[in-house]
Amino acid sequence: MPDTALDTLDGRRNIQHMVSEKPVHHDPGHGWVFGGSYHPPPRRVLLKSFHPIMEEGPFDSDQSELHWWDRLPSVPAVVTLLLRQQNRRRWKPKSLAHMFARFPRLQEVHYEPWREWNFKQGLTDRQYPYLFESIRCFNGNLKRLVVFENFNQQYPMTMQRFPFGVEVSGCDIIRKPAPAVSRIVALTSLKLEHLAASFIVDASHFFNIEPSWEWPNLTSLVLTSKLLAPDKSPIEIGAMLQAAAAVATKMPKLKTMEIWNGRKGVAALFKYQVFHDIQQARITWRGTWEFIMEPSVIRAWEAFVQQRHGWRLDLTQELLDEATIKSHGDAIGYLMLSGQVIRPISLQQIRIEQTALKGVMTMSE
Template sequence: MATHRMITRSRKLTWASLASEIRVMILKAIADQKNPGWASLASVCKEWQYYLERANFSKIKLRVSCLDDFERIVSPQKRALVHHICLNIELPRYSSGCCSKRRSPPEKERFFFRDGIWKLFSILSTWGPADNLALEINAYSSSDRVHWFRNIYLSSDNTEDDEGAISDASRTGILRHDPRHGWMNGQQVRAPPRSAVERLFQPIPSFSKSLPQVTVVTCLIIRRQLRRYLPPSSIADLFTSLDRLEYISWEPWVPQHYQYQLTKQDLLFFALRMYNALRTLNKLVIFEDSPEFYYPFPARPLSLPLGPYHDFGEWRAVVFASKSQDLQHLPLNPLLDPSEWLAAIFASKSQDLQHLAISFMIDAGNFLRYCRPTWSWSRLQSLALTSQFLQDGLENRKKIEVLLRQAGDLVQKMPKMHTFVLWNGGRGHACAFIYRVDRDRASITWRGTWHLELSPAVVKSWQPAAEKLPISELQVKHECIREVVRSHGDAIYYLQLPCQVIEPASLWQIRRE
């Protein structure tokens, strides 16, 4: 009896035999992992090129030295693939020793900054209008992280905890042992000298001439990792040169200045220019950071030079020249606290916006006080503000109640409002009052490390907003935060604010610095 051997042939598995959904998943995984040489895989076939080129060109990180080849690499046919450009301007290393009191001249840094911005704007000025092109600008010196500031981030896009990030943090902690510069076994035990802090925040002088007009950029991002002091005139030049901006995310540092009021006057001039220039803006997010949030040491006043716009007559003339009648009522008193001027201007600008978040730069009380009874907010959908009064203590309770009732009355004039946030946070404390419209119902929530009972008067002031919805009952919630709050970054993280008040990568940095 013959024995027959059964030989079966398995069908050879090929790329084409895979379902299209599986092929897309594989290509997406390749693009997400970004292993060395992944971009070259786009040359395998047209299908791979379609997916991998889109991922490769979606966000482009540039140094100034890359700009000479930028137009060749991003041909007119590939411009539509670019959605985010990040320009990292590497400033020169310090010309003197890190510990020397002698600083590098700011003119040298201005050349690098001005040259980089000018080159990129010249290139982008030739691009036609496109949808959703974001421009992110950063500037730093590799010397910034030497010795005294070992814990800061100069350029990082991390947004969440992962094993790699934790491992990196542990490794750098081991390297942070430098008693001479205030570091003992990974802990900062001594404040940096004034000269070191001044160098980190030293100013970059203004642009010497107007920048080219750019219509392709609709989003501008300047994150807190850019610590150099940009004069308001430079910020205003950036804003006015990008004449189709719809979204600005700006994270300046508090001007560290012994004549702080005059520096704020410069900021006022910037705000007035912004008001007149940004006619296309829909969303504005401002987060003002400060070294005071980080160092458990006595504050040291710094000595940055005055900006170019400290002539009171000049910015007074700008107010009168404004076409907006909403600005004409402002008291033209140069001795008035400039933060009130800023609050008045941002309050007026809020009428044109869909989303507005301003953290720490102005106080919510001033903002609400300058909202005029005759105004209406037909477009505003979300508003987030901070107030120094939102801290535990009997002396603050009545002020908080007045603030919440004023806000409730104001929201009645905002028919599209779905999110209102009033918050505050820092080392050891965090709290937020949150108004939310979720589908067909409304709620008000107090969330924080300390309890505040929302009085019947406060609830009543927010009730009319709920009465316009199918389910008219206003939900009232109280939620407690039990975690340890080490910084204002932790406060934002644990408050789980329903709208953006800071860039995710910046929040990641703050919680580690």
């Protein structure tokens, strides 16, 4: 599949076209009835789709696999690496760390893993620091890092049940990012020009930095936070946004900072951006509910803008219709993020998948 969307000018029209052009699948045994999916896949099918790469060979152990990677020649010609969400099979973070080390001139990485659907999430989160520390140490030319942890809201419901409706534990409905992962991603980003880290980190953890940390080259930062939801505490949201203003003082070249969240029925974006041509800075709130920013938050950003540019700060707010947000893919489209958070074709695939699964989502609501 090509890496760019087939119709970049009209993604919504193209999604409908692709769905309508697909053959009608009728396989009741797997949940498909005349082209629509009406129950989630069984647990065993779901786990098989996300089976780890190289889990069953050809290596006797993880250590022998890592030694194999280390024996491969260095490939300085590779400057961009794309690992898209289309491949649901999982790369182990440690394997990726040793793979990336073979590309010493990497300048851009797009990594789109899927979240785990059971207790393995904790194990994976404990391996992510190894991956990002390796990127920081062995890829000194890296300028752009885009990490998007994809998910499907119906899969956790599948994993929480055995047959006959028996509840089991081990899969959160909403992902809880590990603070340690957010911290190592922040440390890895110190020399970057662009960082986008979605769902794998939380902005509230990312902004808990060491006083000595600085981002001399960073122009664009995009993060997600589960705090940006209508049922969360405005006090906690305000504290995070004040912390964001404090961290922005460590980023002398910053042009845009975007903190967002999205899932079915929920979309929210806090955006800071500068316009050098008109000498103005702007903060935008765009979301499915009205959020009143505390005066302390506004003062923190006004102080930052005055210190950095000597300009005034403009504030705007835009409301979105929650009924239009069918998934996190829709949220990305309606929030109009300016920093790239996912490959265009990957976003298109997410929205197409959501269209195909609408029968399941209706029944599970």
